[in-house]
Amino acid sequence: MISFEQVSKKYHDKNALVNTNFHLQRGTMAFLTGHSGAGKSTLLKLIMLMERPTSGKVIVDRQDLSQLSRSQVPAHRRKIGLVFQNHQLLMDYSVFDNVALPLKISGYNDRDSGRRVRAALDKVGLLDKERLSPQTLSSGEQQRIGIARAIVNKPKLILADEPTGNLDPELSAEIMRLFQQFNQVGVSVLIASHDLDLIQRLPHPVLQLNQGKMSGSPSLMGH
Amino acid sequence: MAFFKRRPAHNASRSQPESSSTRWLREHKEVATNSWLRLWKTPISNLLTWLTLAIALALPAALLLLLSQAQHLGQQVNQSSHISVFLTLGTSDEQGQLMTTELTSRPDIVKATYVSAQQALVDFKISSGLDDILASLTDNPLPATILIEPINSALSPGNIEKLTEKLRQKDHVDQVLVDMAWLDRLQALLATSQRFTYGLALLLALGVLLVVGNTVRLQIESRKQEILVIKLVGGTDAYLRRPFLYAGFWAGFFAALIAWAILQLGVIYLHQPLLSLAQSYQSDWQLQSLSLMESFMLVMTSCGLSVLGASLTVGQQLRLIEPQ
Numbered sequence: 001m002i003s004f005e006q007v008s009k010k011y012h013d014k015n016a017l018v019n020t021n022f023h024l025q026r027g028t029m030a031f032l033t034g035h036s037g038a039g040k041s042t043l044l045k046l047i048m049l050m051e052r053p054t055s056g057k058v059i060v061d062r063q064d065l066s067q068l069s070r071s072q073v074p075a076h077r078r079k080i081g082l083v084f085q086n087h088q089l090l091m092d093y094s095v096f097d098n099v100a101l102p103l104k105i106s107g108y109n110d111r112d113s114g115r116r117v118r119a120a121l122d123k124v125g126l127l128d129k130e131r132l133s134p135q136t137l138s139s140g141e142q143q144r145i146g147i148a149r150a151i152v153n154k155p156k157l158i159l160a161d162e163p164t165g166n167l168d169p170e171l172s173a174e175i176m177r178l179f180q181q182f183n184q185v186g187v188s189v190l191i192a193s194h195d196l197d198l199i200q201r202l203p204h205p206v207l208q209l210n211q212g213k214m215s216g217s218p219s220l221m222g223h
Numbered sequence: 224m225a226f227f228k229r230r231p232a233h234n235a236s237r238s239q240p241e242s243s244s245t246r247w248l249r250e251h252k253e254v255a256t257n258s259w260l261r262l263w264k265t266p267i268s269n270l271l272t273w274l275t276l277a278i279a280l281a282l283p284a285a286l287l288l289l290l291s292q293a294q295h296l297g298q299q300v301n302q303s304s305h306i307s308v309f310l311t312l313g314t315s316d317e318q319g320q321l322m323t324t325e326l327t328s329r330p331d332i333v334k335a336t337y338v339s340a341q342q343a344l345v346d347f348k349i350s351s352g353l354d355d356i357l358a359s360l361t362d363n364p365l366p367a368t369i370l371i372e373p374i375n376s377a378l379s380p381g382n383i384e385k386l387t388e389k390l391r392q393k394d395h396v397d398q399v400l401v402d403m404a405w406l407d408r409l410q411a412l413l414a415t416s417q418r419f420t421y422g423l424a425l426l427l428a429l430g431v432l433l434v435v436g437n438t439v440r441l442q443i444e445s446r447k448q449e450i451l452v453i454k455l456v457g458g459t460d461a462y463l464r465r466p467f468l469y470a471g472f473w474a475g476f477f478a479a480l481i482a483w484a485i486l487q488l489g490v491i492y493l494h495q496p497l498l499s500l501a502q503s504y505q506s507d508w509q510l511q512s513l514s515l516m517e518s519f520m521l522v523m524t525s526c527g528l529s530v531l532g533a534s535l536t537v538g539q540q541l542r543l544i545e546p547q
Binding site for chain 1: 246250448451
C-alpha cells in the first residue's frame with residue numbers, strides 16, 4: 001500500500017528523514033513510533049503530499065507520488081482517511097457537517113451523503129450526536145468524529161497522527177479497537193504514536209524512527 | 224464490518240444516477256445558497272462593504288447618465304441652429320428675394336427666410352422699445368438678412384464651415400454668422416467631461432476590484448481553519464474558490480441595487496433645478512432616470528467587477544494557505 005524507497009527529506013540544513021525504506025503491505029495495520037522530532041510527522045506529510053521528498057520515491061496505492069502535479073493532489077488525498085491528534089474539527093459546523101465534508105467535496109448528493117454519514121457515525125457510536133456542535137462533546141468523542149470523517153469516504157488507507165495523544169488509556173484502547181475493526185475488513189492503517197505501552201499490547205508491526213532513520217521491520221506483511 | 228464492504232449494489236441503491244451537469248448545477252446552487260445565508264451572519268460589515276462599492280459605482284454611473292443625456296441635448300440644440308446671412312447695405316429687396324429662392328433650392332438647406340431691412344427695423348423697434356431714437360434716424364442702419372436652416376447632415380462642424388464659406392463668397396453678402404461658438408464650446412466641454420468620466424470610471428472600477436479583493440482576503444483569513452481542513456481532506460481549488468466567487472457576486476449585486484437607488488434619488492433631487500435650467504434655454508429637456516437596459520448594465524458591471532476582484536484575490540490567497 002505504501003512504499004518508501006531511499007526517501008530523504010531535508011528542511012534547510014536539518015535532516016528530517018534519511019534514506020528511509022519501508023513497505024506497508026495492503027491490508028496491514030502498523031505503528032510508526034519514535035521520539036518527537038524523529039520524523040514521524042514528516043513521513044505522514046510525504047504520504048499526504050503536504051511535503052515533497054528531497055530525494056527518493058514514495059509510492060502510495062501503486063502511484064508514484066512524484067508524478068502527481070499540484071492539481072492532482074486533492075484526488076490523492078481523497079483516497080486517504082486522515083486522523084489528527086487535535087481532531088481538526090470545524091467548530092462552527094455540526095457533527096454531521098464535519099463528517100459529511102469529504103463527501104461534499106467529492107460531490108455526493110444529500111441523500112447519499114446523509115446515509116454514509118449516519119453509517120460512519122453509527123460505527124463510532126455517535127449517531128445520536130449528529131446535530132450537536134463538536135465543541136459540546138468530550139475529547140474522546142471529538143476524536144471519534146475525526147475518525148468518522150476519515151472513514152466516511154471508505155478509504156483504502158487510514159493514516160493517524162497521534163490519535164490517542166490527548167486521551168486517557170481507556171479511551172485510547174477504545175480508539176485502537178476502532179482502527180483494528182477497520183483493518184479487519186481490509187483497510188490499511190498506519191498509526192504514528194509514541195504511546196509505547198499501548199503499542200506493545202497490540203499485535204501489530206512497529207516501524208521505529210530514530211533521528212530520521214528507520215529501524216525495526218521495514219517490510220510489513222499482512223497478518 | 225458492514226460499513227467498509229464495497230457493496231456492488233451501492234450504486235444501484237442511489238436514487239438516480241446523476242449526470243455531471245446536474246451535479247454541477249446542484250453544487251453551484253448549494254454554494255450560491257450557502258454564501259447567501261452567510262451574508263446575513265455579518266450584516267453590518269457586509270452593508271458597509273456594499274455601500275462603499277455602491278458609492279464607487281454610483282459616481283461614474285451618475286456622470287455617464289448626465290453626460291449621455293447632455294449630449295442628446297447638445298444634438299437637439301444643434302439641430303435647431305440657424306445661419307444668419309447679412310446682406311450689404313443697399314441690396315434691394317428683389318435681389319434679396321432672388322437670393323433666398325436660390326438658396327432654398329440648395330440640397331443642404333431646408334429653409335431660407337428673407338427678412339428685409341424694413342422688417343428688421345420694425346422687429347428691432349418692438350423688441351428694443353427704442354422707438355423715439357430709431358425714429359430720429361434718417362437712414363435705416365440695419366441690413367437685410369436671410370435666415371438659413373441647414374439640413375441635419377450639414378450641421379457637423381466641418382460641413383457648416385464649408386457652407387458658410389460658400390455663402391460668404393456670394394455677391395451682396397456682407398457677413399455670415401453662425402451661432403455655433405457656444406455649441407462648439409459645449410461639445411468641447413462634453414468631450415472633456417466624457418474623458419474625465421471615463422478616467423474616473425476606470426479608477427473607481429479599480430477601486431471596486433480592490434475593495435472586493437480586500438473583503439475576500441479578510442473572509443479567507445477568517446475561514447483559514449476551514450480551508451486547511453478542506454485541503455487536507457482533498458478539496459480542489461475550484462471547490463475552495465467557489466464560495467468566495469459567489470460572495471463577490473452577491474456583494475456586486477447588492478452594491479448595484481444600492482447604487483441604483485442612489486441614482487434614482489439623485490435624479491429626483493436634481494429634477495427641479497435642471498428643469499428650470501433647461502427652460503431658461505427654451506428646452507423641454509428633463510433628466511431621465513436609468514432605463515431598464517441601463518439598470519441591467521449597472522447590475523452586470525457591478526457583479527462582473529466584483530467576481531473579477533474576488534477571483535483575482537482568491538487564487539493567490541488560497542495558495543498561501545497550505546497544511547503544514
